[in-house]
Amino acid sequence: MSSSHQEGQQGHHPTFKQYVLVATILFAITIVEFLLIWPRAGVVDSLGYSKIPLLAILSAIKFAIVIAFYMHLKFDHRLFTWVFLAGLFLAFGVGVALLTLFLSLGGEPRAYALERAIPYDEHAVELAKEKAKERAAEAAEATPMPTEPAPDATPAEAMADTPTQASEPASKPAGLDGQEIFLGSGGCGACHAVDGVSQGLVGPDLSHLGTEAASRKPGTSAEDYIFESIRDPQAFVATGVDRAIPGIMTAAVTAGLSDDEVNALVDFLLAQK
């Protein structure tokens, strides 16, 4: 039996040889674990799902050896074991309970998420690349443009530049990428859909805003209309715009954006023809 820690502490500490033995066992178990799952060892295929309990048991043994010998719980006061195991078992219990709750949910909770998933930045870049290529090709077919984007331009630049360059190349605020703001700090993409960029369902679809904006508010240019709709969305709401939750889009939503950032967004949205 484990005896009290107080007297003759040294005597109950394992010796150097025992420590080496413990370390060897730990190494051996780790090697076995590795061989179990290493495809070239050829064991993993025959194990199937039984590899999971096997690995869990082996790891639990390693865990127990470290706390028993390296952390001296085997030789130490039982109170230490209790306070530690309380946390350990509670963490285990709560974890198992959470997994059970998530896995036993009726229905298909993931389907909801999958339907509404926004492609991530990397994918957005891929898509933007393809789109930019398509546009460049279309533009080249229709009217040969002298200022085609250089082939090595980044896709985002290509996207933002192509449509506006012809009309007003100077209006783009330097260094700010409208699409990046749209998906990132602005958070617009969570609610608004733009073909190939985002798929939000809450707010109006902005995929063709570049063509629609000019006719939205009589007497206001497309640019000013979009600027106002971002800065002060409730000032004017065009008729016939499809909004899932009227009133949710307020000036507070965009208060965190600087005017330059809003201008970058305007340019990006004008490009959505």
Add this chain to the structure above:
Amino acid sequence: MAHGVETAHHAEEEYTTTGLNHRKLLMWVFLGSDCMFFGALIATYMVYRGQSLNGPYPIDIINVPVTTISTFVLLCSSFSMVQALAATNKNDQRGIKIWLLATAFLGAIFIGFQVVEFNTFKNEGLTLGANLFGASFFTLTGFHGAHVTLGIIWLLGMFVLAVKGRVGPATALDVEILGLYWHFVDIVWIVIFTLLYLIGGFDAGPAPASGG
């Protein structure tokens, strides 16, 4: 605590109701608390396991053989930590310095492996925002890495004290408490290695709806 050597420094803490040292008890209770911390992080990873909507998935980038090596390194550091404590108890001044430094060094190698791993993953497109796997993987292993880093700083602090000759049987408890923290970080890694690498390292795409 009959350490054989009385010290003025710790004389005040001698009487306790249970006979256990305050600080050692504090460390054990804290480790119980830290179990809950890592438990919640691991639970997040497990709940989101196989739920990423797009790649890169674990099977695309997790490199089990390399991480097995870094796991060995961390296990070695636990061994050198117990040697540091044994040397402290024996007042083997040279041993104390060597083993403390060795432990910190092995810990640093482990962190080095982690830095390289994170970099590789980043280059392969796994970022915090890439998918749920990226978010939960980096958060969990990142906080473990932060614990290891803290342990290394603590070890180096203890090494400085050892160089000044202020570590010996009288302060064995300080080394022991440091050791408890270090071994805890090691056992957390045992769990992470098993769940994220050995078992979860071969996950691909969204898992087909399975019963468990």
Add this chain to the structure above:
Amino acid sequence: MATLTGVLARPSGYTGVWSWITTVDHKRIGILYGFTAFAMLLIAGVEAGVMRAQLATADSDLVSPGVFNQMFTMHATAMVFNVIMPLSASFFNLIVPLAIGARDVAFPRLNALSYWLFLFGTLLLHAGFLQNQAPDAGWFSYASLTEKPYSANAGMDFWALGLLVLGTSSVAAALNFTVTIINMRAPGMSLMRMPVFIWMTLITSILLILAFPVITVGLIELTMDRNFGTHFFMPAGGGDPLLWQHLFWVFGHPEVYILILPPMGVVSEVLPTFSRKPLFGYPFVVFSGITIGIMSWAVWSHHMFTVGLGPVANSVFTITTMLIAVPTGVKIFNWIGTMWGGAIEFKTSMLFAVGFVFLFIIGGLSGVSHAVAPADNQQQDTYYIVAHIHYVLFGGSIFGIFAGIYYWGPKFTGRLLGEGLGKLNFWLIFIGMNLTFFPMHFVGMNGMPRRVYTYPAESGFQLLNSLSSLGYIVLFIGFVVFIVNYLRSSKNGAEAGHDPWDAPGIEWSISSPPPAYNFAVIPEVLGRDHYWIVKEQAREAGQGTPPGEAHVDERTIHMPSPSYWPIVIAFGVTWIAGGLLTHYALSFAGGIIAFAGVVGWGNEPAAAESDH
């Protein structure tokens, strides 16, 4: 502050603002906790006043919906994390070492660190008001409302980071008290001789230690979602908002017991003293406390009955929630049993304790009514829930704390609080509390949703809401009466003497206010009601009441020295969090300050060789 310093003045230059900043004395830290938390109580109370003014009439537009959102969010967050928890912490600090016969807590400097982290965390949490960006997503801040697209301003960042700092403070304090109670009891004080308040402190501390890491993870993930591009709780990125709810309530339900167990402990001390009887069924009270502590981990999903967890999960959590009512009922039975046949003396403290039992029964019963999942579907997010939480947290926690203030306050000020004003204080708060919250049961059952800034006139909620608002005014006057009572008695209240209530606890055997070292001679504990036993023995020996304790030359008692490292570390840690909101360079600077603090702390002996 200056009067306080005078009250607790130590000889040999332990005075002045600096001595409070560097103090490691548990009594002074307890007082700092108490005053800070009471100030927060007033602020959170004013926030409640704004809400009641807005809701007093139908279709009111006194405040905008946005301001209303900020008010209910900050009222609840502050009441939970900045008022009730630190008021309990104040009692832990003041009472625990005295009641277990110790000279201080196990880690005096860690104790100071806990307080400064609490203060700075509170400031960080409220800093959002300065930029008109106060948190506004409710105190449990459900995702995905808290995510960037829906809470675009920095309010939720202040909330998450402020709570992270407060959590660090709470865990540090809880670790300290756990070790103190396990390790620093006077000789003879076995676990089953500990006062019930100490038992509840121990259970609360363990719950804190285990529960806070879970919310820490949730807050970290929320912060990362908002600032570092992860999608833990964003459905659009594959994340599941439900995970936030689970992480929050895994913490949140033990948290509810963290809020109520310490006042339960206070009441378990006050009732026997004023009934002149030992606590009825002491082991049952202790073990039901332990049972509550364990079971509080198995009921969290009853906050989530309406999210669609499925019939199996809802049934399981319905059953566990009903089971946890059993140990709570056992305690109520024991309190009533304590009063039964006792020679009850209705001092103000006793009135608050009896009020606690009365109101907690009402709150407990409404609690059981929404333990039933189908019934809860009707009650979820209505004012019925608001009525329930205020009956258990106001009628429960705040009443228990007031009982404690009237009971233990004289021990630290040396003067009794006025009984006349005290009784007025009790009746105003008791009537005001019921007038405010009882009508909420009915408006809630009739379907008035919580957290909505107004209601239409034709809903018929007008009358009951006006009554609630009227009740708020009564409550307000009640608190003013308390402040007046406190100020008057601290100047010219009656001398308390060392044992004004003829109480059973060890803390009453030493002078009021206690000396810095608490006990000149550490007592040998004779039994559960130690001081009653001592007094009884003295009476039998014909010696009359034993005097307050003998004084000794305090230079022979080695006390921990003041330290300024705790406030340095707390300052650094708060800037690490605050920097995430402004500029990472500030975080880095905060990290360096905190690191410097840790190094300084480590190199400084706990007790200086030469006293200051």
